[in-house]
Each structure stands twice: as C-alpha cells, then as structure tokens.
Amino acid sequence: MKMKNHTSVTEFLLMGIPHTTGLENVLFVLFLAFYLFTLLGNLLILLAILTSSNLHTPMYFFLGNLAVFDIFFPSVSSPKMMLYLIGHSHAISYQGCASQLFFYHFLGCTECFLYTVMAYDRFTAICHPLRYMVIMSHRVCAIMTVGTWMGSCLHASVLTFLTFKLPYCGPNEVDNFFCDIPVMLPLACADSSFAQTVSFTIVDVVSLVCFLLILTSYTHIAQSILKICSSEGRHTAFSTCSAHLTSILLFYGPVVLIYIQPTSSPWLNPVVQVLNNIVTPSLNPLIYSLRNKEVKLTLRKMLTQEVHTCGE
8 A cells, every 4th residue: 555655654542632531431431322322313313214204305315314424423433432441552553544534524524515415405495395396306316415425535535645645654642532634744754734734725615615505595595484474384494494503503613613723722622523523413313303393203103113012
C-alpha cells in the first residue's frame, strides 16, 4: 500500500477525552448506554418503516436511510473507545486510523446530504402537495439516495487521501478518541498547511451548501404554511417538519464548532465530537417517535403486539 511506504509510523495511540483520568468506568457505562440505546432506537424505527405499509412513502424512506446511518455512524468510533476505557490498548493501526477517518466523513457527509434531501422532500410535500408523488417517485428517491452515497464516498476519499498522503514519523499520540483531520494533521512530519486548508474548505463548503439548500427549502415551506387559513392546518404542516428541524440543529451545531471555528480547542473538540458521534444518533429515534404521530402509532402497535405474543 503506497500510503504506508510514506511513513515510519505503523500505529497511533488514541489518547481519549482530555481531563477524564479516573472517570473511565463512569464514561464506559454512560457511552455503552447511549450506544445500545442508539442501536435499539434506530432498529425499532427501521423495523416500523419496513413493516408498516402506511410508512411506505418517500418521507419515511429517507427516515429509514437516516436510521441506518445513525446505526453505523457511532459504530465508527464507539467500540474502540469503549474497549480502551475498560483497559484495552489505546493503539490503533495506521490502516485502522485511515479507515476511521474515511468512514467518519463518509457517513457524516451522507447524513448531511440526507438532511438536505429530506428538506426538499418536505418542501415538495407542503408546497406542491398535488404533485408530490409524481415529483418524489420511487425512481427519483432511488437516484437521490445513490447520489448521496456516491457524493459522500468521493468526499471522504479526497479527505482521507489529503490527510494520509503526508508522512507520519512520530509522535503518534492522537489527542482524541478517534482519528479525524484536526488531530491528525498536526502529527505529520511535513508541512500540512495545504492539506489543512483544502480539507477544511471542502468540509465547510459542503456543509454550507447543504445548509443553504435546507434554508431555501424551509423559507418556501414557511411561506406556504403562513398562507394556510386554519390554525389546525398550519399546526399539521409544521408538525411534519419539526422533527427534521430539530435533527438539523443537533447535526449542524457540532459541525460548526469543530470545523468552522477560527481556532481548534484540544478540550472542546473531543467533547463536542462525543455529542456528535454518540449522543445525537441516540436522540434521533426519540425525536422522530415523539414528534411524529404515524411513527409513534406504529411503534405502539408493534410493542403491543409483541406484549400480546409474549403473554400467550
């Protein structure tokens, strides 16, 4: 592998979250609980969408995709982090570090694109309700989904190449609980200013473009909702968007703090990334089950049937 020939470092040491010495057991239990809740919650959302014919619509198709990525996204860093919290080695191989960075940005970018597509879906449903099923056909939904995957794969490949084409010859201590661009580039044995500028520009541009597209969609949605005469109609229209808006705020907050802030903070970045990697994916099932009546009813029906089955 060419990347490996450029470096004498064969492994990196993940130093974890700063100033948490002595809290390893507490953090392990806390992160394990969040991780298990994330897996269970998103699996339930996915199962509800797959089994209920009422949820076989474009909106829930994209929500199902979001549930899948919320299962995989914390799995990039959480298992390794929890292993060293209980005393296992902090070491991660060079290839493992590169894989973490690739999949972190692949899944993160896919989620960013997915929120943008979901905003367009809500714009179409509210602003063009009569043409909704024509515009958001199965073919269009499939093209949008494949497009998010391919675009994210290209995005992550470029970032991984820029980061790991640099030589790493020591030190090898990563000031975080997983490998990411802000903590990897300072370890390079060569000038990383070009890679840093290009990488952060790519992340910023992708995030900003997606955010502007989401903002444009919701500007049109807000205008359409205000034209609805009845307060009940406005409430119904807004309720279909509220869960999505909440998820967007939770997603973009950490992105802004990590990649768009002027200076990097060695303490703030890991804490924000813990929220982004572990806490936010566990909240999405809660947000969508509490704020969406159809999902709530389907989950309640599933759980009721399961209780009856167990009781027989």
